[in-house]
Amino acid sequence: MGTDGIRYTSLTGSIAEELILNPITGVITVGSRDKNSLDRELSSAYFLTAEARDSGGRGNRNTVQIQLVINDVNDEKPTFLLSRYEGRVFENELQFISPLILEAKDRDLPSKFLTIKT
Ligand SMILES: [Ca+2]
Ligand SMILES: [Ca+2]
Secondary structure: OHHHHOEEEEEEEOOHHHEEEOOOOOOEEEOOOOHHHOOOOOOOEEEEEEEEEOHHHOOOEEEEEEEEEOOOOOOOOOEEOOOOOOOOOOOOOOOOOOOOOOOEEOOOOOOOOOOOOO
């Protein structure tokens, strides 16, 4: 049956249930159940194993490893390290008694497009 008889018969791994393997074409797509299931902030890469069999999916089998890399998007908002900040300044003064510094962090990767040069 040659190449025409090859079927892509299984996809296994920690997030295999989130993906769909077309048994005829071998195309792997993301399932539509939950688009938030691929979260770079949880894991930036996954490993899967795919299997192919000849003779219409009933013959000899072989497997291949797949590394799926999750590229980052800016989907996390900044979070402040404190829930509330307080500053104090004497009236008629221009400077705070002690510096008032906000600090926030963001779980996304650093942006490649927003660089501030001084
Ligand atoms: Ca962000
Ligand atoms: Ca992100």
